[in-house]
Amino acid sequence: MELTHLHPLLVHFPIALIIVGFLFDVVSLFCKKEACLSKAGLYLMVLGTLGAVAAFLAGEFFTPELTGDLGELKEKHEIFAKITMYVMIAASVIRLAILYYKKPNPGINGWCLHCF
Numbered sequence: 001m002e003l004t005h006l007h008p009l010l011v012h013f014p015i016a017l018i019i020v021g022f023l024f025d026v027v028s029l030f031c032k033k034e035a036c037l038s039k040a041g042l043y044l045m046v047l048g049t050l051g052a053v054a055a056f057l058a059g060e061f062f063t064p065e066l067t068g069d070l071g072e073l074k075e076k077h078e079i080f081a082k083i084t085m086y087v088m089i090a091a092s093v094i095r096l097a098i099l100y101y102k103k104p105n106p107g108i109n110g111w112c113l114h115c116f
Contacts, residue, residue, distance in 0.1 A: 003062040010055040017048030018088060042095055049088040056085050 021044030028037035059081065066074050 003058075004064060006062050007055060007059040010051065010058050014048040014051035014055055014088075017044045017051060021045040021048055042099065045088070045095065046092050049085075049092045052081075052085045052088055056081055 021041045024037050024041035024044060028034060028041060031037060059078070063074075065071070
């Protein structure tokens with residue numbers, strides 16, 4: 001079974017999740033009454049980050065080596081993908097840490113259950 005097509009299949013989900021999560025966060029800045037928007041943005045960002053890691057691993061392990069101009073293009077693609085993935089990992093960890101340390105009661109009462 002050939003898995004070279006796995007990376008292109010996986011890479012689009014994190015892009016969409018991260019963009020929509022960012023848009024939810026931006027809208028939540030203007031709609032302070034809706035705490036659910038910010039939490040949904042966080043969930044989408046974390047899911048997008050996990051998807052980015054999966055897409056990166058699929059690209060590392062299942063994409064064939066290329067030479068010439070395509071090889072150079074692939075190297076640039078890998079550099080920007082790694083930068084994006086590491087930035088999103090850091091942003092997700094920081095955001096989760098802020099959420100964890102900001103909550104006086106991290107139990108079920110602190111979560112916005114009526115949103116989902």
